[in-house]
Amino acid sequence: MGALVLFVLSANAQTQTPADTLKTQHLNDAIVTGQYGENSLKNSVFKVKVIDAQRIQQQGAVNLKDVLANEINIRINQDPALGSSINLQGVTGQNIKILIDGVPVIGREGGNVDLTQINLNNVERIEMVEGPMSVNFGSDALGGVINIITKKAITKNTSFNLGTYNESIGQYNIDGGLNFNWKKTLWQVSGGRNFFDGYGHNESITRFRLWKPREQYFADATVSFSGKTGNWRIQNNWFTEKVTSRDSGNITPFYAYGLDQYYYTTRYTTSVFWDKKLKNNFSLNIIGSGNYYKRVRNTLRKDLVSLQEEQTNAAELNDTNYFFLLMSRGVLSKIKNDAKVNYQIGYEINHEFTEGGKIEGGEQQFSDYNIFASTELKPTKKLTLRPGFRAIHHTKFNAPFLPAVNIKWEITSYLKLRASYARGFRAPSLKEMYLKFVDPSHNVHGNPNLQAETGDNIQLFTTFEITKQKHMFRFEPSLFYNHITNMIDLALVNTQTIEATYFNVGEFTSCGVNVNMEYKTPVYGLQVGYALTGRNNSYAPNGEFYNSNEVRFNFNATHPKKNTTIAFFYKYNGKLQSYQYNYTNNEVMLGYIDAFNVLDATVSQPFFKKRLNTTLGVKNILDVRNVRASIIGGVHQSSSNNAMIAMGRTLFFSIRYSINQIKQ
16 A cells, blocks of 8 residues: 555666666566555556656656656646646546655645646656555545655665756756765755746747746655664655746836736645564554645736836735645555465545635635555465455545455466456545635636545456566556546636636546557667547437547667667647536537647767766657647636647756765
8 A cells, every 4th residue: 555655665776777777677666556565567466557767867757747748548738827737547637646655745726736846856766556546545546546756765875966957948957866874864855946937939029928937946855764663764845836927918108017926836745654564474554744735826016117016905816825634544464475365454544624815714624534454365376356445434525435356367477467446436625615716817616515526447457478588578458447426527607707616517437448568678668559538428418428549659779888878759649528518508518629749859878987867858849839629617728729738849958967876
C-alpha cells in the first residue's frame, strides 16, 4: 500500500551505461505502489506503469504535465488560470489521486490538481495504476493513482547537483540539491526556481497573454536515520507560485489603466515515515502528514502612465482561501516470499478543513476513518489471488463497502494474464460543495447538495515478454471498463453571467482497448502504443458511445562509445467528444475538441565522465497551438472557441552537473 513508500525506494544516482540501464529497468524493476513491500513489475499482481528518471531527462520534462502528455490513455487539459489537468481512461482528474511518496497532494482548483505545480527535479520515477484504487488509497482514487517517488539518499557519501533549463518561449529554470551525512543521519536538501515570462500568439504589442506568466519557488528537506526503534524519515516540501493575469488595458484620451490579477499559491507538507521489521516476517509501517494549501487572488488597478498600482476594493475580485489535510496511515504486513498466504491490514484517517471569504459559511470541514485489508493467496506457483476490502466512515456521506479482487496467472514464463475488479468511491470535495470561484475566465459556484460518486471497474491485461541477453521485447494488450454513478461535472446555469455549478450528472461509462509494444536493447529502444476509448453519459441519446483514438511512437538510440542519445516522442490525440447539459436552455449539447499531433525530438550528451549531462531538444515540432473546440461552460476555451493545446514550436536546452561520491 501507499504506506510502504519507505527508505528502500532509492536507485543509484550515478549515470549508467546503456547495458546497465537495460538490466536495471527490466530485470530489477522496483515498484511500491499498491504493493506489500518493495516488489518488481514482473511479480506485481497489479499492472503498474513506470516512468523512470532516464525517460524524464530524455524528454526534457520539467513538471508532471510535460511527461504525462506523451502517455497513452491520458489526455491533458489546459486552463489559463488553473493550469493543467489530467483525464485517465476517460475519467476526469478529480477522480485521479496524485501522491508524492504515498502522501496525497491537496489543493484542487476546479476539481483538479495543477500538474504544472508538480516539479520533477528530485524525482526518481513515477508509478501509475489505472482504475479504482479506493481499496488501497481511499477517496479520490476512483479513476486511478499516480505516485511520484522522490530520490532517496542511501549512502553516507556526499553528493551534489546543479541544473538549469531554458526554453525559447521565455522559460528559465534553475535547481540544485545536496546529500550528506551528519551525526549518523542522512540529509537531503534541494530547491529551485522556475520562471515563465508568459506567451501569446500575436500578442507582443499588448499586455494580455493567453499563457499567463508564472514564477515558482520550491524546496525540499529530508532527514532519515535508523535505530533500535526502527527506520525514520522526516520530509518537508515547500512550494510557492505567482501567476499574473493582465487585461488588454483601458485607454482613452483622458486615462489609461489596466486591471491586473495575481494568483498566489502556497503548499507546505510535513510528513513522517516510520517502519520496523518485526518477528515472524511481520513489518509495521506508519505515515503521518500535515498538508497546507493557500490560494490568494489580488486584483490591482495599474496606472499605465505612472505605473502605480492600487488594490481594488471589490470583494468579488480579491479573496484568500485555506485548505488543510491531516492524514495518518498505518499498515501491518506479513510478507514471506515463498509463503502461500501473505496479508496486510491497515487504517487511514483523513481530516480536511477549509476557510476563506469565498467559502460558504466562512469555514467547512469533514473527516473519514478507514480500515482496509487484503491477502495474497498462491494456491499454485503460477496463480496469485489478491482479494481485499475497505470500510469507510465519512462524516458527511454514507460510503459503501469497497471490495476488490486481483488475479495474476503466469501461463508460461513468457506469458502472464492479469485481471481485476474494484469498486470505487469519491466524496465531493470541500471546493465542489462550498467554494465560489469567480474571475474573468470563470464563474463557478459550489453545490452543497452534491452526492458522492461510486464506480465499478473491470480490467484485463495480457503481457507477453521475452528477455534474452541484452534484448527485451514486451507486448501488452488490455481491456478496461468503468461505470460511475452520480458523477460530478460542471454545468452552465446562466448564459449571461457564464455561471456554472457542480451537478451529479448521473451515469458515466468509459471502456476501451489498449495495445502497447516495447523493444529495448543496450543501443536503442522503441515504444508503440494504441488506445481506443469510448465515453458515454446519461445525456447521450440511445446510450450512444463516442470514441477517441490515441497513437504513441517513441524511439531512442544511444551511441555505445560516445553515449550520445537521440530520442523522438510522438503522440496523436484523436477527436474527443462528449455530451453536456446546458441548464439555461434545458438542452443537451455535444462538446468536442478536435484531433491534434505532438512531436518532440531531443539529443542528450554526457561529458567529464558523465558528471555533466546536457540535453538539447525541440518541442512541438508540428507547431500545434490551439485547436477547434466547443466546450460547455467555457472553462477551457478561449474567446475564439478554441482549446489551448501548446505554445507552438519551441527550442530548449538543459544542463546538469553532478558529483555523486564526495567521501567525507
